Amino acid sequence: MRYSVFSLSANALSGHRRWKRVWRDAEPAEAYDVVIVGGGGHGLATAHYLARNHGITNVAVIEKGWIGGGNAGRNTTIIRSNYGLPGNEPFYEWSMKLWEGLEQDLNYNVMVSQRGIVNLYHSDAQRDAYARRGNAMRLHGVDAELLSSDDVRKLAPFLDFESARFPIMGGLYQGRAGTARHDAVVWGYARAASQRGVDIIQNCEVTGFVQDSAGAIVGVETTRGAIRAGKVGLAVAGNSSRVAALAGLRLPIESHVLQAFVSEGLKPVIPGVITFGAGHFYISQSDKGGLVFGGDIDGYNSYAQRGNLPVVEDVCEGGMAVMPMIGRARILRSWGGIMDMSMDGSPIIDASPLPGLYLNAGWCYGGFKATPASGWCFAHLLATDRSHETATAFRLDRFESGHLIDEKGAGAQPNLH
Amino acid sequence: MAEHLIHSEQEGWALATVMARRAVGPAAVGAALELELRDEPVAVSNGAIRAIGTGPGAWLVIDTEPDHGFADALQDRLEGLASVSDQSSGYAVFRLSGAGARTALQRGAAIDFHPDVFAPGSVATTAIAHIGAIVWQVDDSPTYDVAVFRSLSGSFRHWLEETAAAL
Amino acid sequence: MRLPCPYCGDRDAQEFSYRGDAGPRRPEGEDGLFDYVYLRDNPAGPIRELWYHANGCRNWIVVTRDTRTHEVHGSSLARESGA
Ligand SMILES: Cc1cc2nc3c(=O)[nH]c(=O)nc-3n(C[C@H](O)[C@H](O)[C@H](O)COP(=O)(O)OP(=O)(O)OC[C@H]3O[C@@H](n4cnc5c(N)ncnc54)[C@H](O)[C@@H]3O)c2cc1C
Ligand SMILES: [Zn+2]
Numbered sequence: 001m002r003y004s005v006f007s008l009s010a011n012a013l014s015g016h017r018r019w020k021r022v023w024r025d026a027e028p029a030e031a032y033d034v035v036i037v038g039g040g041g042h043g044l045a046t047a048h049y050l051a052r053n054h055g056i057t058n059v060a061v062i063e064k065g066w067i068g069g070g071n072a073g074r075n076t077t078i079i080r081s082n083y084g085l086p087g088n089e090p091f092y093e094w095s096m097k098l099w100e101g102l103e104q105d106l107n108y109n110v111m112v113s114q115r116g117i118v119n120l121y122h123s124d125a126q127r128d129a130y131a132r133r134g135n136a137m138r139l140h141g142v143d144a145e146l147l148s149s150d151d152v153r154k155l156a157p158f159l160d161f162e163s164a165r166f167p168i169m170g171g172l173y174q175g176r177a178g179t180a181r182h183d184a185v186v187w188g189y190a191r192a193a194s195q196r197g198v199d200i201i202q203n204c205e206v207t208g209f210v211q212d213s214a215g216a217i218v219g220v221e222t223t224r225g226a227i228r229a230g231k232v233g234l235a236v237a238g239n240s241s242r243v244a245a246l247a248g249l250r251l252p253i254e255s256h257v258l259q260a261f262v263s264e265g266l267k268p269v270i271p272g273v274i275t276f277g278a279g280h281f282y283i284s285q286s287d288k289g290g291l292v293f294g295g296d297i298d299g300y301n302s303y304a305q306r307g308n309l310p311v312v313e314d315v316c317e318g319g320m321a322v323m324p325m326i327g328r329a330r331i332l333r334s335w336g337g338i339m340d341m342s343m344d345g346s347p348i349i350d351a352s353p354l355p356g357l358y359l360n361a362g363w364c365y366g367g368f369k370a371t372p373a374s375g376w377c378f379a380h381l382l383a384t385d386r387s388h389e390t391a392t393a394f395r396l397d398r399f400e401s402g403h404l405i406d407e408k409g410a411g412a413q414p415n416l417h
Numbered sequence: 418m419a420e421h422l423i424h425s426e427q428e429g430w431a432l433a434t435v436m437a438r439r440a441v442g443p444a445a446v447g448a449a450l451e452l453e454l455r456d457e458p459v460a461v462s463n464g465a466i467r468a469i470g471t472g473p474g475a476w477l478v479i480d481t482e483p484d485h486g487f488a489d490a491l492q493d494r495l496e497g498l499a500s501v502s503d504q505s506s507g508y509a510v511f512r513l514s515g516a517g518a519r520t521a522l523q524r525g526a527a528i529d530f531h532p533d534v535f536a537p538g539s540v541a542t543t544a545i546a547h548i549g550a551i552v553w554q555v556d557d558s559p560t561y562d563v564a565v566f567r568s569l570s571g572s573f574r575h576w577l578e579e580t581a582a583a584l
Numbered sequence: 585m586r587l588p589c590p591y592c593g594d595r596d597a598q599e600f601s602y603r604g605d606a607g608p609r610r611p612e613g614e615d616g617l618f619d620y621v622y623l624r625d626n627p628a629g630p631i632r633e634l635w636y637h638a639n640g641c642r643n644w645i646v647v648t649r650d651t652r653t654h655e656v657h658g659s660s661l662a663r664e665s666g667a
Contacts, residue, residue, distance in 0.1 A: 241626035252622040254604065255651070300602045303628045303651045308585045310598035343622045399622040412621050415602055458592060458641075472641030473591055473661065527596040542592065544599060544639040 002107055022108075022187060023194035028201050028224050032060045034382055035220055035229035037206045037243060039063025040072040041182075041368065042360055043235035044189035044200070045375020046382070048106075051196035053376070054383035059198045060229075062222060064205035068186035071237050071367065074305075074337035076260050076292050078273050078284065079369040080117050080177035081142055084133040087393030087405040088346060089140045094390040095373030096142075096176060102372060108188030111181035111287065116272035118147065118155060118171040120322065126277050130172035137174070145173040155271055158325050166278035166321060177273065179284055185371060209247045209357070217247060217356035233358045233382050235374075238303070238338025240361035247354055251361065252343040252399045254414040256297045257336045258365050259307040261315065263329040265289030274323070281318030283326075291329055293319060297339060297365060299415040307336040339365050345417030346405035349377050349387070350396040358382055359396060364417060421517030422581040426570070427510040427562070431483030433491055437474035437499045449494050450478070458540040460553045469553050469564075471542045477504070477551060477564065508551075509570035511577065514560040517584040522552065522561060524580055532557065546576040588659045591641045603634035606646045606662070628652055634662060 001007065001022075011018055034050060036043045039061050050056040061067075079099055081092035098105075099112050121127045127146075134144035148170045149161060161168045190200055201224070210219030210226055219228035236243045238255045266289050275282040280295035295315035298307045312334065319326045342348065342362030347370065352359050360378045363370060377388035387394070393405055399412075410416035437446050447454030451463050456473045469477040480487050488503035495501055513521060519530050525545035529535060540553040550573070551564040565573045585597040608620050625631075630650050637643050644662035649655065 239628075241624065242628050245625075250619075250623040250625060252624070254624050254626050255628075300597070300649075301604065301626065301631055301633065301651050302654065304654050308597055308654070310596065313598075400618050413604075415604070456591070472643055475641070527598070528593075542640050542642075543595070549639055 003109070022191040023200055026060070026199035026201050028060065028062075028204060028222070028227050029199065031219070031228035032199070033058040033230045034233065035059075035227055035231075036061045036233045036235055037220065038070075038234065038236035038239075039067035039190075039200060039202065040070045040235065040237055041068075041185050041189065041371035042237070042363070042374045042378065043233075044186060044193055045371050046233060046235060046360070046378040047193040047198040047200075047375075048189045048196070049376045049379035050383060051193060051198055052105075053379060056383055057197035059193075060227065061193070061198060061200050062204050062206060062220065062227070063200070063202050064223075066202050067190055067200060068183055071337040071339070072186050072371075073183055074260065074335055075182055075368040076282070076284070076294050077179045077182045077286075077368060078117065078177070078282070079112070079180055080174055080273070081369070082117065082119070082133065082137055082144065082172065082174045082177065083407060084136045085405055085407055086136075086140075088407065089137060089142065091373055091377070091390040091394070092369065093140060093142050094376070095370050098372035098376060099180060099369075100176075102188070106188040106192045108184065108191060110184040110188045112178065113180070113287070114176050114178040115284075116173060116175045117177035117275070118152060118173045118272065119275045120152065120159075120168050120171045120277045122166040122169055122278045124169075127169055134172050143174060143176050145175070147171045147173050156274060158269070159274070159322055160324055163321065166276075168322075179273065179286075180368075181287075182368060189371075189375070206243060207246070211354075215354065217354050229356075231356055231358060231382055233360060233378060235360040235378065237361070237363060237367065238340050240340045240359070242303075244352070244359070244361075247352070247357055249352060249354070251348075251359075252412075253362055254301055254341050255303055256299065256339045256341045256415060257302040257304060257307045258294065258297045258339050259311055259315070259334055259336045260292065260294040261312075261334045262286070262293075262332050263291040263326075264332050266291065266329060269325075276318050276322040279314070279318035279321060281315055281322060283319065283323065290332060291326065293326075297341070297415060298336075303338055305336050305338055339363070341414035341417060343399055343412040343414060344404040344406040345408055345410065345414075347374070347394050348396050349374065349381060349391045349394040351381070351385070352396065421515050421584055422513060422521050423515045423518075424511055424513050424577050424581065426574075427481075427512060429481075429483075430505070430510060431480045431487035432504040432508050432510070432564070433478050433488045434471075434502050434504055435468070435476045435478050435491065435495065435499045438497070441474070441498050443474065446474075446476075446495065446499050449498055450491075458542070460538050460540050469540050469551060471540070471551055474499075477508075507567060508564040509567040509573075511563045511565070511570075511573065512555075512560065513563060513577075514558060517581070518559055518561055520584060521577070521580045522563075525576060526550070526552070532559075545573070548573050548576070585654050585656075587635060587645075587647055587656060589637050589640055589643070589645055590659055590661050591643060592637065595637070595640055599637060599639035600635040601638050603636065603644075606632045606634045630657065
C-alpha cells in the first residue's frame with residue numbers, strides 16, 4: 001500500500017482502526033545473499049539500500065528482540081551535520097541530504113523537522129573553536145552561522161544569558177539540523193525494505209557464526225537455527241563487541257550507557273535544538289510537547305540499558321544552569337541505551353579481518369543522525385567491497401595506522417568522547 | 418530552625434598531610450608521632466596532636482595550639498618514614514555542632530552519619546555539595562569538624578548557611 | 585550505584601572516576617602496544633575495572649562488577665591486587 005491523501009482520508013473516515021502492520025514479520029529461510037545482524041535503524045536502512053541501490057533483495061535482517069527496541073527507539077532524535085573533521089563532515093552531510101529526501105524515497109512520514117540547532121558558547125576560546133568548526137563546515141559546503149548573544153536572544157529568549165559563570169556569548173547555528181521521529185524511521189525503512197523482498201526476522205538472536213574450512217564467515221547460528229549467508233553485516237550498535245567476540249574478534253570499542261529524559265507535554269516553548277556549552281546538557285521539544293533532554297554518558301562499561309543517579313543530577317543541574325525555566329517542568333520518564341563508544345569517538349564501516357564478515361559499529365551517542373548514510377554506505381560496502389566515497393575514513397585499521405578521527409581530542413578513553 | 422546548627426571556622430590551627438613512604442606501615446609512622454595509627458578512617462589523638470585517617474598510609478595531622486614551625490618539626494620526626502606537606506593555609510576547618518548538625522551533614526553528603534555507623538572518632542573523606550571534604554566527629558553532642566580546600570571555603574560556607582536556614 | 589572502597593566503605597559512584605578494564609598490561613616494547621591502547625574485551629558480565637576514588641581516599645581500586653546488572657562483587661586496592 002502507498003500512502004496518499006486518499007488512503008489517509010479513507011482511514012480517517014473509519015476512525016484509523018484499519019491500519020495494518022506495514023512490513024512482513026518473516027520466518028528465517030535457509031540461506032540469503034546477505035544477512036544483516038541487528039534490526040535497528042542502521043540494519044534496516046542497510047537492507048533498504050542494498051535492495052534499492054544495488055538490486056540485492058535476497059536479504060535478511062535478524063533482530064534478537066523487536067525492531068527499533070534498541071537505540072533506534074531510545075535516542076533523542078537529533079539530526080545534524082555540524083562536525084569539524086574532514087573524515088566525518090562529508091559523511092554526516094550526506095546523511096543530512098538523505099534525511100531531506102527520505103520521506104519521498106520511503107513514501108513514509110518520518111517527521112523530519114529542520115528546526116535548527118544552536119551550540120552555545122560561553123567563552124572566547126569556545127567561540128574560536130566554534131568559529132573554526134563553522135568554517136570547516138562551510139568549506140565542505142554545509143550551512144553554518146556564528147551567532148552573537150543578541151542573535152541567540154531572538155531565538156531563545158528564555159535562556160540565562162547573564163549567568164556570572166557561564167554567560168551566553170553566542171552560538172554556532174546550523175539551520176538545516178533538527179529532529180526526526182525515531183520510531184517512524186525504523187518503521188519506514190522496515191516497510192521499504194520489506195516491500196522490496198527483504199525478510200525481517202524478529203526474536204532471533206545471533207549466537208555464533210558459521211565458518212568454512214578456510215575461516216571465512218558463511219552464515220550465522222541463531223536461536224532459530226543456522227542461516228547461511230554470502231555475506232554477514234553486523235549493525236548491532238552497543239552489542240558490537242559481544243557479537244564480534246562470537247567470531248573471535250576484539251574491537252576498539254567499549255559499551256557505555258547513555259540516559260535521556262522527557263518532561264510532561266507542554267505548549268511549544270523551544271524553537272529547535274539547544275546545547276549548553278559549559279556542561280553536558282542538550283534539549284529539544286517533541287511534537288507531542290515533551291521536553292526531550294539529556295547529557296553525558298554515565299561513564300562506566302555497561303550493558304544494562306539503565307543508568308544511575310549522578311548523571312540525572314548532572315543533567316538537571318546543567319538544565320537549571322542554562323535554562324532556569326525547566327525547573328518548573330516535571331520529568332515524565334527517563335531511560336538508558338547502550339552506546340558502542342569507539343576509541344576515537346568516530347564510527348567504523350569496514351570489512352572485518354574475517355572474509356565474509358563486515359562491521360558497522362562505533363556510533364557512540366551520535367548514530368541516529370547517521371542512520372540514512374550509514375545504511376547507504378554499509379550497503380555500498382557489502383555490495384561492492386569498496387568504501388563509499390563519504391565513508392573512506394571509517395576504517396577499522398585506522399587505530400593501528402594512526403589515522404584517528406578524534407573530534408574531541410580525548411584520546412583512547414571512550415568515556416571521554 | 419537555624420539555631421539548631423552552630424557553625425564557626427577554626428582559626429590558628431596547624432595542619433599537615435602525612436603520607437607514609439612505600440613499605441612503611443602505620444605502626445612505624447605512629448611510633449614516630451606517639452600516636453596509635455591504623456589504616457582506617459578514624460581520628461586518634463595523644464593530647465598534643467591529632468591524626469585524621471584519610472587513606473591507606475595517609476593522615477591529616479592537626480595541632481590546635483601549634484608552635485611556629487609545626488610542619489618542619491613533623492618532618493624531622495618522620496624523616497625517612499613519611500612525606501609531610503604543610504596544609505595550614507591549604508585547608509579551612511569548619512566546626513558544626515548542635516542538634517541540627519547531623520541533619521545538615523546528611524543533606525550535603527551521600528554517606529550515613531547515623532550514630533550506629535558514624536561515632537566520635539569516625540572519619541569520612543567525601544564530597545559535600547560537590548566540594549571535597551574531610552569530616553570527622555569530635556564528640557556525641559554531636560560536634561563535627563569539616564576540612565575543605567580553603568579556595569572552596571566560600572562556597573562551603575554558602576552551602577552551610579543555606580542548609581542551616583532550611584533546617 | 586555504590587562502590588565498596590576497601591578503605592572508605594560503600595560510596596556513591598559519583599565520588600569515583602573511571603579508567604576501564606583493569607586487565608590490559610602495558611607491554612615492554614612496541615609489540616602489543618596497539619592491542620593494549622585500543623582493543624578491549626568489553627565483556628557482558630563480570631569485569632575487573634579500575635576506579636579512582638577522587639572524592640575520597642584518592643586511591644585506585646579494582647572493582648569486580650557485572651556490566652549486565654551493575655551488581656558489584658567486590659573490590660581491592662589496585663596496588664594490592666597487582667593491577
Ligand atoms: C539516550 C540516547 C540518546 C541518543 N541521542 C541521539 C541523538 O540525539 N542523535 C543521534 O544522532 N544519535 C543519538 N543516539 C545514538 C543512536 O541512537 C545510535 O547510535 C543508533 O541508534 C545506533 O544504531 P541502530 O539504530 O542501528 O542501533 P539499535 O537500534 O541499537 O540496533 C541494534 C540492534 O541489534 C540488535 N542485536 C544486538 N545483538 C544482537 C544479536 N546477537 N542478534 C540479533 N540482534 C542483535 C539489538 O537488539 C538492536 O535492536 C542516542 C542514543 C541513546 C541511547
Ligand atoms: Zn576510598
